[in-house]
Amino acid sequence: MAIIETKKLTKKFGTLTAVESLNLKIEKGEIFGLIGPNGSGKTTTIKMLCGLLLPTSGTAYVLGRKVPDKSITQSLGYMPQEMALYEGLTVHQNIEFINLEKWRDSL
Numbered sequence: 001m002a003i004i005e006t007k008k009l010t011k012k013f014g015t016l017t018a019v020e021s022l023n024l025k026i027e028k029g030e031i032f033g034l035i036g037p038n039g040s041g042k043t044t045t046i047k048m049l050c051g052l053l054l055p056t057s058g059t060a061y062v063l064g065r066k067v068p069d070k071s072i073t074q075s076l077g078y079m080p081q082e083m084a085l086y087e088g089l090t091v092h093q094n095i096e097f098i099n100l101e102k103w104r105d106s107l
Contacts, residue, residue, distance in 0.1 A: 001064050003028050009058035011044050018044040050078045
């Protein structure tokens with residue numbers, strides 16, 4: 001079973017196509033890196049795999065489950081580069097806040 005698999009995964013923002021027809025299969029035990037210049041769709045792809053963004057078309061599977069699927073969130077970790085921790089919160093409170101924000105739009 002593939003750990004991550006995408007089939008024609010596409011994300012558009014208006015007229016801008018950030019990810020176009022991405023077919024990807026990562027098997028258990030493989031080491032994989034998303035490498036490319038700024039604006040090439042790396043972050044958008046990761047956000048779709050985490051369920052933070054819905055694809056415009058195509059499908060994504062993580063751990064054999066079609067994304068988005070809240071049951072896989074305990075197996076995923078995502079810390080965006082632009083994410084700043086809130087100094088007034090404890091580590092635990094920051095984690096809780098990030099988890100709430102992660103699923104806010106899908107509730």
